[in-house]
Amino acid sequence: MNRMQWLIGFVALVMVGCESKPMFSLGYLAVENDRAVFSARPLTPEAVVLLKSMSADEPALAEAFRVIVRSKERSSDTPALLGTYRVTEAAVLFEPRFPLEPGATYEAMLDQSRLPGVEGNLGVYRLSIATEPAPPSPRATVKAVYPTSDALPENLLRLYIHFSAPMSQGDSYGHIHILNERGQKIELPFLELPEELWNDDGTRLTILFDPGRVKQGLKPREEDGAVLEAGKQYKLMIDADWRDASGRPLKASHWKAFKATAADVTQPDPDKWEVKVPPTGLRRALEIRFPDGLDHGMLEHVIKIVNADGQRVRGKVSIGESETQWTFIPDEAWRAGLHTINVPHTLEDCAGNSVGRPFEVDLNAGPRQELRDRALVFEVK
Amino acid sequence: MIRTATILSIAILLAASGPAFADNGLKEGAPGLKSAGSLTFGPTGILFVADTKGAAIFAIDTGDISGDASSAKVNVDKLGEKVAAMLGTKADQVQINDIAANPASGNVYLSVSRGRGPDALPVILRVTSAGKIEELKLDKVKFARASLPNAPEDKVTGTGTRQSNARNESITDMAFIENQVIVAGLSNEDFASNLRAIPFPFKDVNDGAGIEIYHGAHGKLETRSPVRTFVPINFGTEPQIIAAYTCTPLVRIPLSELKPGAKVRGTTIAELGNRNRPLDIVAYTKGGKHYLLMANSARGVMKIGTDQLYPKEGINEKVSDKAGQTYDTVGDLKDVTQLDKLNDTHAVILIEANGGAELKTIALP
Numbered sequence: 247m248n249r250m251q252w253l254i255g256f257v258a259l260v261m262v263g264c265e266s267k268p269m270f271s272l273g274y275l276a277v278e279n280d281r282a283v284f285s286a287r288p289l290t291p292e293a294v295v296l297l298k299s300m301s302a303d304e305p306a307l308a309e310a311f312r313v314i315v316r317s318k319e320r321s322s323d324t325p326a327l328l329g330t331y332r333v334t335e336a337a338v339l340f341e342p343r344f345p346l347e348p349g350a351t352y353e354a355m356l357d358q359s360r361l362p363g364v365e366g367n368l369g370v371y372r373l374s375i376a377t378e379p380a381p382p383s384p385r386a387t388v389k390a391v392y393p394t395s396d397a398l399p400e401n402l403l404r405l406y407i408h409f410s411a412p413m414s415q416g417d418s419y420g421h422i423h424i425l426n427e428r429g430q431k432i433e434l435p436f437l438e439l440p441e442e443l444w445n446d447d448g449t450r451l452t453i454l455f456d457p458g459r460v461k462q463g464l465k466p467r468e469e470d471g472a473v474l475e476a477g478k479q480y481k482l483m484i485d486a487d488w489r490d491a492s493g494r495p496l497k498a499s500h501w502k503a504f505k506a507t508a509a510d511v512t513q514p515d516p517d518k519w520e521v522k523v524p525p526t527g528l529r530r531a532l533e534i535r536f537p538d539g540l541d542h543g544m545l546e547h548v549i550k551i552v553n554a555d556g557q558r559v560r561g562k563v564s565i566g567e568s569e570t571q572w573t574f575i576p577d578e579a580w581r582a583g584l585h586t587i588n589v590p591h592t593l594e595d596c597a598g599n600s601v602g603r604p605f606e607v608d609l610n611a612g613p614r615q616e617l618r619d620r621a622l623v624f625e626v627k
Numbered sequence: 628m629i630r631t632a633t634i635l636s637i638a639i640l641l642a643a644s645g646p647a648f649a650d651n652g653l654k655e656g657a658p659g660l661k662s663a664g665s666l667t668f669g670p671t672g673i674l675f676v677a678d679t680k681g682a683a684i685f686a687i688d689t690g691d692i693s694g695d696a697s698s699a700k701v702n703v704d705k706l707g708e709k710v711a712a713m714l715g716t717k718a719d720q721v722q723i724n725d726i727a728a729n730p731a732s733g734n735v736y737l738s739v740s741r742g743r744g745p746d747a748l749p750v751i752l753r754v755t756s757a758g759k760i761e762e763l764k765l766d767k768v769k770f771a772r773a774s775l776p777n778a779p780e781d782k783v784t785g786t787g788t789r790q791s792n793a794r795n796e797s798i799t800d801m802a803f804i805e806n807q808v809i810v811a812g813l814s815n816e817d818f819a820s821n822l823r824a825i826p827f828p829f830k831d832v833n834d835g836a837g838i839e840i841y842h843g844a845h846g847k848l849e850t851r852s853p854v855r856t857f858v859p860i861n862f863g864t865e866p867q868i869i870a871a872y873t874c875t876p877l878v879r880i881p882l883s884e885l886k887p888g889a890k891v892r893g894t895t896i897a898e899l900g901n902r903n904r905p906l907d908i909v910a911y912t913k914g915g916k917h918y919l920l921m922a923n924s925a926r927g928v929m930k931i932g933t934d935q936l937y938p939k940e941g942i943n944e945k946v947s948d949k950a951g952q953t954y955d956t957v958g959d960l961k962d963v964t965q966l967d968k969l970n971d972t973h974a975v976i977l978i979e980a981n982g983g984a985e986l987k988t989i990a991l992p
């Protein structure tokens with residue numbers, strides 16, 4: 247999270263309805279960049295005595311001393327901020343549970359008449375503080391959409407959208423559309439999940455096409471048809487009004503045009519991969535070429551290189567040529583000897599066919615295939 | 628005498644509850660949730676919280692065991708605004724992820740994200756029958772943690788020189804039955820279809836293999852089928868899971884089949900129609916009959932009978948709009964996104980529409 251500057255743009259102290267000398271003064275103390283402690287300090291000897299009799303657990307204290315965040319939607323039954331009360335020798339302190347938000351106005355209210363042990367109308371104090379808006383940051387952009395090819399199988403199962411900055415989550419599906427050749431939005435093309443499929447830093451979203459419209463023989467597909475049909479042109483549209491994590495819209499909308507091709511029902515087969523072996527003693531790339539593009543997200547980390555001693559060779563992976571090329575540059579120079587490329591059976595293509603099994607298994611084609619990780623051996627000389 | 632008798636009966640109850648520790652293996656401390664998603668209640672007052680970001684399930688002793696769930700009614704309007712006000716933020720920065728009613732008290736718990744970005748803070752709130760919203764403070768509670776075994780091996784991401792791993796597993800639903808927490812998840816990379824049955828009290832780390840769930844369409848094709856929402860039922864026969872796949876069919880799976888490493892094909896009991904996504908489901912009994920109540924994205928709330936849960940072969944022929952187990956749409960319920968059973972006669976529902984949220988108690992139809 248970007249730490250906001252703790253800047254009070256505006257402070258106002260107002261006392262209303264007071265018939266006698268005020269007993270307490272309201273204040274605040276900034277303790278960190280985005281945290282503050284609100285205080286009510288006694289002004290009179292009576293107030294000092296009153297303070298000594300108070301306990302932080304007393305429900306009446308929370309009724310009398312409240313901090314609220316100002317908003318348009320606020321009504322009389324809107325609750326106050328969550329937080330912790332402490333009673334010290336010098337003051338009643340309230341620390342909000344969460345950091346203060348940039349660009350917000352907070353109002354501390356002390357209704358002296360509701361303090362425990364007080365009788366009579368002593369009036370209400372209000373203290374307003376406004377925090378500075380967050381400084382503008384560069385607007386987020388769509389960095390890439392995978393698969394990168396402009397020809398994608400009609401049974402496409404998964405897309406990845408990469409952003410230049412962390413994005414706002416929770417209403418993503420409303421910002422992503424598939425348009426047909428006439429520019430019309432296709433209805434409900436994706437599997438919409440309340441817990442969206444983001445990576446940890448909020449810069450990559452996984453989009454699954456509605457499996458009910460990808461799988462054969464299911465009602466959604468029978469009734470509405472598949473989302474994509476071979477031979478037709480489509481556009482993936484990403485709206486500019488999608489907000490990043492700091493609430494700012496994308497710099498621009500993003501689109502990707504592609505043509506749907508015949509359904510891909512072929513499993514990735516490591517025996518058909520071309521391996522270009524690097525020479526010993528150098529940090530040259532090991533290169534693998536696949537006949538068809540594989541899943542970008544999985545290619546980044548699931549293929550592992552192991553040396554003759556059984557140790558994992560660490561290095562940097564890059565993926566290119568519409569996810570048909572995987573290159574690996576080791577952190578240290580290659581050592582001579584046999585190496586193994588370990589491929590898990592879970593590695594998929596963009597249509598969900600994995601090394602271990604096709605996306606849709608024909609039940610009449612014999613017993614279920616055994617899931618088997620694969621290993622390709624190469625020799626560095 | 629009375630006192631002695633009570634103590635004796637407690638001792639007998641504890642003995643009868645099997646190998647469980649009296650404290651369920653919970654230890655006092657701060658759980659340190661990284662996120663709070665699916666919720667479900669287990670043994671008396673124990674709340675299970677799914678933490679997707681932390682790849683863990685937490686069991687938290689809420690200590691909330693007084694109150695009478697049978698007479699509870701929880702109703703809060705403008706819930707989003709009220710929660711936002713308490714968290715000191717704007718309503719559009721608050722996400723209510725799940726709700727769960729505590730059968731030991733009748734209070735309703737909410738899992739909430741404060742913020743919309745990857746650094747959103749998790750909060751658990753409790754709503755009482757009086758409509759009061761309070762935080763379940765997590766700085767010092769009795770809790771236990773079960774790690775989900777999908778933690779990525781290489782956690783380095785981004786521009787480092789190492790292979791980066793951005794795999795995560797979202798948790799789509801969770802329930803407690805027969806001393807197990809059943810967790811349904813969905814990966815953001817491979818099309819995983821794992822369910823996990825995690826015994827409670829938790830062992831240190833759950834390394835158990837997931838259960839792969841398959842869907843067989845018309846006896847011809849079989850596909851991996853992640854579960855979107857499910858409910859365990861125990862209507863006097865063998866306990867079952869009634870699950871809605873992400874590809875929409877409603878299926879039945881015997882609980883006994885959910886063993887680590889198993890490959891399970893659910894029996895399709897209904898296809899509930901197209902242009903619709905199941906959101907949440909509960910089970911209940913009324914007038915001696917058993918029903919399911921399911922919230923949907925497009926087809927409202929369905930009251931589903933259970934008299935056809937055991938078809939001989941499941942649905943294996945092409946079907947028209949509805950098939951298998953019949954259902955009625957509960958006409959006056961709209962925009963329901965979450966539901967949970969509050970007691971034998973009432974459910975609590977979360978209604979989300981036009982950017983607002985409302986918590987409402989309804990009579991089970």
